[in-house]
Amino acid sequence: MATQPCCYVAIQNVAVATDFSDCSERAVLHAVGIARKFGATLHLLNLVQPSKFAAVPDLLPDIDRAAGRDCDDLIDRLSNTHLLEGVKCHRWVEQGEIFEVAGEFVKQHHIDLLVVGTHGRGGLTRLIFGSVSQEILQHVSCPVVTVGPCSGCPDTQVKLRKILFSTDLSAESRAALPWVLTAVREWKTELDVLHVCSAKDANCPGLLPQRMEELRTRIESLQEGYEQLPIRYHHIAGKPAPTIINFANNSDIDLIILGIKAPHGFYVGTRWSQAYEILRESHCPVLTVRSDAS
Incomplete structure (x- = not known):
């Protein structure tokens, strides 16, 4: 991220964490709109956490390949609706826990802004399931846009009034x-x-x-x-x-x-x-x- 005169910032790399849920779909659409607005490169990240598959560790290679296919399918859908028009996009499937991967990914790819979705869980539900967005916020140094369940979906552009x-x-x-x-x-x-x-x-x-x-x-x-x-x-x-x-x-x-x-x-x-x-x-x-x- 470069700081421009008068304390403005230049955004060159935007990443979005996706698990292919409706929640992360909203985050992806916001990330696409922001990347287009700033002429930034979009990085689509899916994280496979081994702890979630501890009972079937031998399946991790298959899960990685399935995640890669899902990422490609998502990019194809975005391309077919022209949402990625004019946006350079990379997709990444990383294996590891959030605290191990998120911060390093941001540093390695010079991410200026990370976009994540949240289910908006609170109370007991959040204590049981944890919060991916909360964990990401604690382990990355770059600014983070969190898109909640009430945020709605942008169309081809992110509009701020x-x-x-x-x-x-x-x-x-x-x-x-x-x-x-x-x-x-x-x-x-x-x-x-x-x-x-x-x-x-x-x-x-x-x-x-x-x-x-x-x-x-x-x-x-x-x-x-x-x-x-x-x-x-x-x-x-x-x-x-x-x-x-x-x-x-x-x-x-x-x-x-x-x-x-x-x-x-x-x-x-x-x-x-x-x-x-x-x-x-x-x-x-x-x-x-x-x-x-x-």
């Missing part, structure tokens, strides 16, 4: 700014900047308004030399995840962008837990940018 940048006003959150401004510029969207705070912070006359003003000044300085599109700033009291979701749904937001601090070891902080809740419940795709990916 309104973007929500949800920020806790931290340095980690500001790592997402180049991606926010790139999306605003490329799609010529409106932008809502939202900080969710406690009731006590919302009534504070000092630090919070000052930090919001500092963020506004920072965004305007980064936009210098480019058309400045409508930006609205909000701070709302409440619990972060449900407040962000309600704001996005009520405002017809097409993309939520979050900046997150990279996890360390086995520790995953509160902001990550909030992010997972947003990924599961959002009616639009969510772009998550780790602070070590800027």
Whole structure:
């Protein structure tokens, strides 16, 4: 990923993880649209996890070959409907666990943006089955677009009219700014900047308004030399995840962008837990940018 003047980014390689389910089909269509928008190469990745076939390890070579055929069939379907027109596409079948493969794949192929689908499972179901999208988020350094079950499918293009940048006003959150401004510029969207705070912070006359003003000044300085599109700033009291979701749904937001601090070891902080809740419940795709990916 190259950072352009004024803190914008260039996207050259887009990857999408697919298991050929309806959930990942939506992610594939979003990835195709993004790759076309930026003139990027599309990498179609299917991951065969040996742990899921521990009872029949001798079948792994056959499973690999079947996954390859499924990838080729998917590419053929996309090509036959002209969705891949003008998009260079590679397909990959990798064997290994997510924590072993995902991060290395991103580094090896210089992936700038990874797109994944999520079933939106929560509660006990997620504890039983785990979350592939959650595991991927923890093990890759590049930004990740998560497409949930309520996100719908784009047609030949990804269309963005309104973007929500949800920020806790931290340095980690500001790592997402180049991606926010790139999306605003490329799609010529409106932008809502939202900080969710406690009731006590919302009534504070000092630090919070000052930090919001500092963020506004920072965004305007980064936009210098480019058309400045409508930006609205909000701070709302409440619990972060449900407040962000309600704001996005009520405002017809097409993309939520979050900046997150990279996890360390086995520790995953509160902001990550909030992010997972947003990924599961959002009616639009969510772009998550780790602070070590800027």
